[in-house]
Amino acid sequence: MTTTALITGANKGIGFETARLLGERGFTVLVGARSEAGEGAARTLRERGLDARSLRIDVTDDASIERARAEVGAEFGRLDVLVNNAGIASSTAVGTRGGPSTATRAAMREIYETNVFGLVAVTNAFLPLLRRADAARIVNVSSQVGSFRSVGTPGESLWYVTTIPYPTSKTAVNMITLMYAKELADTPIKVNSADPGYCSTDLTGRTGERTPEQGALVSVALATLPADGPSGRFFTDGDPTLNEPLPW
Numbered sequence: 001m002t003t004t005a006l007i008t009g010a011n012k013g014i015g016f017e018t019a020r021l022l023g024e025r026g027f028t029v030l031v032g033a034r035s036e037a038g039e040g041a042a043r044t045l046r047e048r049g050l051d052a053r054s055l056r057i058d059v060t061d062d063a064s065i066e067r068a069r070a071e072v073g074a075e076f077g078r079l080d081v082l083v084n085n086a087g088i089a090s091s092t093a094v095g096t097r098g099g100p101s102t103a104t105r106a107a108m109r110e111i112y113e114t115n116v117f118g119l120v121a122v123t124n125a126f127l128p129l130l131r132r133a134d135a136a137r138i139v140n141v142s143s144q145v146g147s148f149r150s151v152g153t154p155g156e157s158l159w160y161v162t163t164i165p166y167p168t169s170k171t172a173v174n175m176i177t178l179m180y181a182k183e184l185a186d187t188p189i190k191v192n193s194a195d196p197g198y199c200s201t202d203l204t205g206r207t208g209e210r211t212p213e214q215g216a217l218v219s220v221a222l223a224t225l226p227a228d229g230p231s232g233r234f235f236t237d238g239d240p241t242l243n244e245p246l247p248w
């Protein structure tokens with residue numbers, strides 16, 4: 001039986017590597033992307049012998065989400081894995097990068113539209129298809145900077161830990177993970193948050209010390225959890241000393 005995995009924002013970075021690794025584990029991977037870049041990414045994976053298809057999906061656009069859901073429903077009738085990976089850390093809006101006193105409504109709105117509202121909209125659209133799978137897995141890509149403990153650590157000075165929009169969007173993702181896990185507790189579906197660690201991608205301006213593949217491993221592990229695996233937890237693969245569920 002075909003097992004399908006949809007990864008949003010899979011045309012590059014950690015999402016692309018997640019798609020590749022799940023493809024190598026036998027999934028039919030749906031390379032979610034908001035532009036035609038998804039087609040090139042899916043082609044690259046097919047050239048490597050993987051069963052990959054591009055799926056146009058902009059997580060900020062309900063019509064786009066609905067078209068994607070209808071396409072997956074018509075073709076596969078269910079979805080085994082959803083990796084909510086699409087995310088942005090900064091934007092053109094003033095206030096995404098400075099300290100809390102510089103945050104603006106526009107910056108908050110732009111980051112939350114993708115990282116929070118988009119994640120919920122995509123999850124709810126695909127939930128009926130996920131319920132039809134034998135034991136679906138939902139992975140919400142979060143970040144250690146959304147952890148109270150990380151942000152509360154004295155001496156932490158990286159900009160994204162001191163600014164409001166991005167870290168708090170990931171804190172919201174963690175709470176959302178917990179809430180879905182509770183709602184779905186009497187189903188086989190597991191919902192967890194994944195922190196990829198600090199990776200070298202466009203999102204970090206290529207400053208991260210981990211490769212996108214290393215960042216993808218935690219999402220892959222949570223996407224392929226066994227029946228007795230956890231649900232409603234927050235895992236990081238980026239810091240071996242924190243390689244346990246993080247404190248929320």
Ligand SMILES: NC(=O)c1ccc[n+]([C@@H]2O[C@H](COP(=O)([O-])OP(=O)(O)OC[C@H]3O[C@@H](n4cnc5c(N)ncnc54)[C@H](OP(=O)(O)O)[C@@H]3O)[C@@H](O)[C@H]2O)c1
Binds near residue numbers: 060114201
């Ligand atoms: N890199 C890190 O150190 C790090 C650390 C912790 C967490 N994360 C999280 O990991 C995830 C992947 O990030 P990355 O580092 O791989 O960044 P990236 O290379 O910039 O990739 C982000 C992906 O999200 C897509 N995306 C953005 N807005 C979208 C939208 N509205 N609809 C659909 N797709 C959209 C991008 O598409 P386009 O190409 O069209 O822009 C791209 O495919 C994000 O959730 C990020 O917050 C990253």
